[in-house]
Amino acid sequence: MSAFMSAFASLVGSLADLLQPLFQGASAAAAIVLFTALVRLAVHPLSRAAARGQKARTKLQPQIAELRKKHGKNPERMQKALMELHAKEKVSPLSGCLPSLLQMPAFFLLYHLFSSRNIGGEPNELLGHQLLGAPLGERWHDALSDGGAFGASGLVYLGLFAIVAAVATFNYGRTKRQMAANPMTPATGPDGQPVPGMGAMTKLMPLMSFATLFTVAVVPLAAALYVVTSTTWTAVERAWLYRDLPAAGAAMAPTM
Numbered sequence: 001m002s003a004f005m006s007a008f009a010s011l012v013g014s015l016a017d018l019l020q021p022l023f024q025g026a027s028a029a030a031a032i033v034l035f036t037a038l039v040r041l042a043v044h045p046l047s048r049a050a051a052r053g054q055k056a057r058t059k060l061q062p063q064i065a066e067l068r069k070k071h072g073k074n075p076e077r078m079q080k081a082l083m084e085l086h087a088k089e090k091v092s093p094l095s096g097c098l099p100s101l102l103q104m105p106a107f108f109l110l111y112h113l114f115s116s117r118n119i120g121g122e123p124n125e126l127l128g129h130q131l132l133g134a135p136l137g138e139r140w141h142d143a144l145s146d147g148g149a150f151g152a153s154g155l156v157y158l159g160l161f162a163i164v165a166a167v168a169t170f171n172y173g174r175t176k177r178q179m180a181a182n183p184m185t186p187a188t189g190p191d192g193q194p195v196p197g198m199g200a201m202t203k204l205m206p207l208m209s210f211a212t213l214f215t216v217a218v219v220p221l222a223a224a225l226y227v228v229t230s231t232t233w234t235a236v237e238r239a240w241l242y243r244d245l246p247a248a249g250a251a252m253a254p255t256m
Helices: 002-059 061-071 075-088 095-113 140-145 152-181 198-218 221-241 247-251
Strands: none
Touching: 002 095, 002 221, 095 221, 140 152, 140 198, 152 198, 152 221, 198 221
């Protein structure tokens, strides 16, 4: 693990050196944004596949509703019929989760890298990098105790919060409009029965993007940059990939 983290630190450092002529003291922050973009480009084919799968699942809703009416009192038969339908249409119910799951290791790598004073037995030089005066290894509470909310570091976080709030508001409005235009069919489990709590989850879904504000507030600034960049990418990507998808499917797509 130590050798792996050393290699990752070298990668981030090399990207920062490459970008230094353009971004000067903010080169490491720019390297993190570039790294995030590269990760998102790598998983973009999976995001496209997830969008195609979501569209296919949306088209299956009328057939699923018919199966629910036909086998609603026979959970085993209902489950078998659903599996046969998905297999016939070559649709995976879990495909939409893959892009989000594959991004998590990159986030945790950055979190660990900028939370460690030493990497491979050597001082972590990346902790000396800043973004407009805000150290990449510190958190929002550090900024509040060093200059307050409107100090140099505090203003950086206010900028990130503003971006996250704008993206979350965009997602909220888009999801609400989609759900109003085409109300979602109640989600069911393998037995064809409504999943307990899904009604409440559906109502809360439009607000989930705002939870990113909490993440940005508690993780190191470097990891916060990853989250903000990835969340913004997701909003733009989803707006494009799901532009012709009815409300229900787009609303239930992963947000990160």
